[in-house]
Amino acid sequence: MDVLLLSRIQFAFTVAFHYIYPPLSIGLGMVLVIMEGMWIRTGEKAYHEMARFWTKIFALTFAMGVATGIVMEFEFGTNWATYSRYVGDVFGSALAAEGIFAFFLESGFLAVLLFGWNKVGPKMHFFSTCMVCLGAHFSAVWIVVANSWQQTPAGYHIVGEGMHARAEITDFWAMVFSPSSMDRLSHTVVGAWQAGAFFVVSVSAYYLLKRRHLDFAQRCMKVGLALALAGSLLQLVTGDISAKHVAVNQPAKLAAYEGLYHTEVAPLYVFGWVNENEQKIQFGFAIPKMLSYLTYGDVNRPVTGLEEFAPKDRPPINFVFQTYHAMVAIGFGLIGLSLLGMFLWWRGLLFAEVGWVRKLVLPLMVASVLGPQFANQLGWFSAEVGRQPWIVYGLLRTSDALSKVVKADAVLTSLILFTTIYLLLFGLFIFLLNEKIQHGPDHEKDAGEPHPYTPPQILDQPRA
Amino acid sequence: MNFFFAQMPFDGTLPYLNEIWFVLVGVLFTGYVMLDGFDLGVGALHLFTKTDEERRYMLNAIGPVWDGNEVWLVTGGGALFAAFPEVYATIFSGFYLAFVLLLFSLIFRAVAIEFRSKRPEAWWRKTWDFLFSLGSVLSSFLIGVAIGNIVWGIPLDQDHEFAGSFLGLLGPYPILLGITTVALFAMHGAIYVVMKTEGELQARARGWITNTIIFFVLMYAATSLATLLYIPRMAAPLQTHPWLFAIPLLNVLAIANIPREIHLGNEFKAFLSSCAAMIALMALFGVGMFPHLVFCHTEPANSLDIVNAASSQKTLGIMLIIACMGVPIVLAYTVCIYWIFRGKVKLESMSY
Numbered sequence: 001m002d003v004l005l006l007s008r009i010q011f012a013f014t015v016a017f018h019y020i021y022p023p024l025s026i027g028l029g030m031v032l033v034i035m036e037g038m039w040i041r042t043g044e045k046a047y048h049e050m051a052r053f054w055t056k057i058f059a060l061t062f063a064m065g066v067a068t069g070i071v072m073e074f075e076f077g078t079n080w081a082t083y084s085r086y087v088g089d090v091f092g093s094a095l096a097a098e099g100i101f102a103f104f105l106e107s108g109f110l111a112v113l114l115f116g117w118n119k120v121g122p123k124m125h126f127f128s129t130c131m132v133c134l135g136a137h138f139s140a141v142w143i144v145v146a147n148s149w150q151q152t153p154a155g156y157h158i159v160g161e162g163m164h165a166r167a168e169i170t171d172f173w174a175m176v177f178s179p180s181s182m183d184r185l186s187h188t189v190v191g192a193w194q195a196g197a198f199f200v201v202s203v204s205a206y207y208l209l210k211r212r213h214l215d216f217a218q219r220c221m222k223v224g225l226a227l228a229l230a231g232s233l234l235q236l237v238t239g240d241i242s243a244k245h246v247a248v249n250q251p252a253k254l255a256a257y258e259g260l261y262h263t264e265v266a267p268l269y270v271f272g273w274v275n276e277n278e279q280k281i282q283f284g285f286a287i288p289k290m291l292s293y294l295t296y297g298d299v300n301r302p303v304t305g306l307e308e309f310a311p312k313d314r315p316p317i318n319f320v321f322q323t324y325h326a327m328v329a330i331g332f333g334l335i336g337l338s339l340l341g342m343f344l345w346w347r348g349l350l351f352a353e354v355g356w357v358r359k360l361v362l363p364l365m366v367a368s369v370l371g372p373q374f375a376n377q378l379g380w381f382s383a384e385v386g387r388q389p390w391i392v393y394g395l396l397r398t399s400d401a402l403s404k405v406v407k408a409d410a411v412l413t414s415l416i417l418f419t420t421i422y423l424l425l426f427g428l429f430i431f432l433l434n435e436k437i438q439h440g441p442d443h444e445k446d447a448g449e450p451h452p453y454t455p456p457q458i459l460d461q462p463r464a
Numbered sequence: 465m466n467f468f469f470a471q472m473p474f475d476g477t478l479p480y481l482n483e484i485w486f487v488l489v490g491v492l493f494t495g496y497v498m499l500d501g502f503d504l505g506v507g508a509l510h511l512f513t514k515t516d517e518e519r520r521y522m523l524n525a526i527g528p529v530w531d532g533n534e535v536w537l538v539t540g541g542g543a544l545f546a547a548f549p550e551v552y553a554t555i556f557s558g559f560y561l562a563f564v565l566l567l568f569s570l571i572f573r574a575v576a577i578e579f580r581s582k583r584p585e586a587w588w589r590k591t592w593d594f595l596f597s598l599g600s601v602l603s604s605f606l607i608g609v610a611i612g613n614i615v616w617g618i619p620l621d622q623d624h625e626f627a628g629s630f631l632g633l634l635g636p637y638p639i640l641l642g643i644t645t646v647a648l649f650a651m652h653g654a655i656y657v658v659m660k661t662e663g664e665l666q667a668r669a670r671g672w673i674t675n676t677i678i679f680f681v682l683m684y685a686a687t688s689l690a691t692l693l694y695i696p697r698m699a700a701p702l703q704t705h706p707w708l709f710a711i712p713l714l715n716v717l718a719i720a721n722i723p724r725e726i727h728l729g730n731e732f733k734a735f736l737s738s739c740a741a742m743i744a745l746m747a748l749f750g751v752g753m754f755p756h757l758v759f760c761h762t763e764p765a766n767s768l769d770i771v772n773a774a775s776s777q778k779t780l781g782i783m784l785i786i787a788c789m790g791v792p793i794v795l796a797y798t799v800c801i802y803w804i805f806r807g808k809v810k811l812e813s814m815s816y
Contacts, residue, residue, distance in 0.1 A: 059578070064578075066534065067571045067575050069538070070534065070538060070567060070574075071571070073538045073541045074541055074563060077541075077556025078556045078563055079557070081553035088546065088550075088552060089776055092545035092546030092549055092779075093775075093786070095542040095545055095546065096542035096783060099535065099542040100542075100787065100790035100791065100794065101790055104539065104794040104797075105794075107531045107534075111528035111804075112804060114527075115805065115815070159776070168775070168778065170778070172782050403553075403557035404625050405560075410560050413561065413564075414560070414561070414564040421572075428575070428579060435583075
């Protein structure tokens with residue numbers, strides 16, 4: 001296999017694996033702020049219990065996020081050295097800003113969030129939780145700003161020629177607010193809220209099904225469901241805005257999203273299979289003129305098709321079409337589920353002994369944790385593969401961005417190691433997550449008091 | 465905001481930006497070795513404890529701070545990428561397998577801390593104890609080897625691409641520096657353990673300090689000798705500017721002060737002395753390298769320095785503003801958080 005393909009697989013794999021965790025940190029961060037905020041407001045012990053339970057889950061996802069995130073910080077240099085030389089001036093500053101403004105804040109106050117329950121007062125602890133949540137959001141800001149610059153470069157000029165050409169910043173704020181950055185940031189952050197919210201919904205539904213920790217589960221369900229509904233509806237808005245702007249900023253990408261070859265008044269395919277050889281969509285269901293309407297608010301305005309771009313400038317079409325459509329479908333599914341959940345809660349059916357709710361709705365809610373995870377992954381796949389063949393849209397091709405000195409066997413070695421280790425870690429993560437969920441919340445006699453230390457059950461014997 | 469930034473003189477008029485960023489990147493990496501140094505060192509000493517409870521004390525001593533400490537590495541990497549992209553690209557692609565190995569070591573020790581105490585079985589805990597320790601020692605060693613190669617010089621071509629091999633990175637001098645780094649971090653970690661624990665574990669950690677100081681001083685002597693003999697350019701700035709000899713002098717005094725403070729029972733001062741020694745070592749490294757960031761020993765003209773490896777003046781100026789806004793805040797709350805977790809470590813329900 002060639003080094004380009006291997007490097008792309010490795011980057012895709014490591015970043016996709018990493019991206020399981022940061023959305024959970026961002027989403028659960030919001031959940032923690034809400035729960036602890038309610039504790040501070042009401043003083044009810046139950047909210048304190050909730051905050052502590054979800055803090056433990058948060059800690060686990062955070063540790064995985066840190067462990068896999070360090071890899072990302074250096075992988076641009078290890079595998080994409082030419083890219084790093086080309087964009088360092090622009091892209092590097094966003095990454096450095098992420099470290100200074102986001103990671104320090106997040107990891108610093110995480111110490112207080114996790115270990116400070118008995119060391120600081122409730123208000124200081126709540127402040128720390130807010131700072132962790134804010135830090136997690138800042139990290140999304142800077143990494144999406146950096147990535148958006150790859151999609152829609154702005155505020156730069158090219159210096160030097162040929163081998164030594166590189167992009168340099170001319171206008172920092174134009175770089176930060178590149179045409180796509182705010183659309184993509186809002187879409188990403190709301191997706192992260194959904195990831196956290198449906199995680200809470202899922203665990204709560206599981207407890208309800210198993211009839212465990214009922215009061216705890218109901219309270220968590222209410223918080224989760226409220227955030228899930230808000231997130232899912234908001235996501236419809238941010239998604240719509242994003243797609244409209246993609247049509248302007250990256251028309252080839254929008255055409256690939258929708259499998260549109262010819263510039264025409266375009267229908268919207270709900271599903272389908274793109275036959276790339278015959279350049280048409282098979283087995284599809286289309287709503288006539290809908291894409292023109294959604295894109296421009298005008299049923300008679302043509303949308304740019306892939307025929308406007310040379311074949312070498314087109315992304316892989318069916319892959320982008322399928323990932324994009326699957327994301328949208330999941331998004332609508334999540335809206336439906338959260339509306340249904342809210343309705344059942346309102347009618348007093350969600351927590352009652354109603355047969356069909358227990359047989360259908362709660363199991364669906366247990367599974368719903370996967371919804372945002374898949375939608376987030378698929379969305380990123382369509383966004384990043386849709387940018388191909390460019391690593392920086394219109395400026396630098398992915399195939400020209402590799403490290404010149406790294407050979408295929410080295411990448412193959414690292415790819416095998418990453419795959420093995422990450423799969424192992426994922427297994428352990430799921431195992432420990434399940435442990436925590438099965439263990440459930442700790443019931444406290446008196447919230448806020450120090451807990452007596454109980455030694456672990458099995459100790460290894462002193463060697464001496 | 466736009467107005468605020470428009471007033472800033474970063475159209476290339478701010479002098480010494482490259483020099484400032486050489487120092488700032490150095491400060492970030494010094495912060496990293498000083499902070500992550502002690503938790504890597506705790507990892508190196510982890511298997512020398514006797515009981516499960518002692519190991520939990522070791523882990524919880526670094527529990528609240530270890531991931532914050534690793535952020536210094538991440539931010540250092542980001543700053544290097546932003547300020548000196550050529551260095552970032554050359555080093556990380558050139559040292560590919562070595563860095564992949566370093567990343568794996570860091571991953572394993574990170575998850576080992578998190579996973580270890582989640583299950584009570586002895587085999588589970590022993591496995592993660594071993595991986596935590598191995599990951600810590602290997603990370604320390606590889607960081608030392610990387611620094612060793614940068615000091616020794618690596619082969620680069622005209623396009624600043626690395627022209628050596630993976631095995632070529634494992635020369636005697638880099639390995640010597642790798643072992644020295646393990647010794648230094650172990651000493652730093654031992655002092656941290658004494659500072660954070662009580663009773664039997666603390667008594668044992670005092671013994672570790674004695675051993676690791678001897679180990680470190682011997683390795684330090686060997687490394688210094690090798691550097692003076694084989695890489696005289698690292699000492700040249702000290703010959704031309706004799707006042708710079710204050711740095712090695714401070715270094716030796718700081719190291720000598722450690723056993724003294726431990727003997728007097730001033731554990732925190734001993735830890736500060738160890739930090740001072742590390743700052744002095746990084747300063748020596750910086751002074752010896754300046755103005756180079758990566759030295760090419762085969763063709764010195766191909767070396768990366770603060771001019772040919774740097775981003776544009778405008779970017780360095782913007783980054784300086786970001787650093788001036790961010791770093792003081794970071795330092796303020798980092799100090800606050802260390803203050804909150806001051807004193808001896810206790811095991812609680814949320815502990816590892």
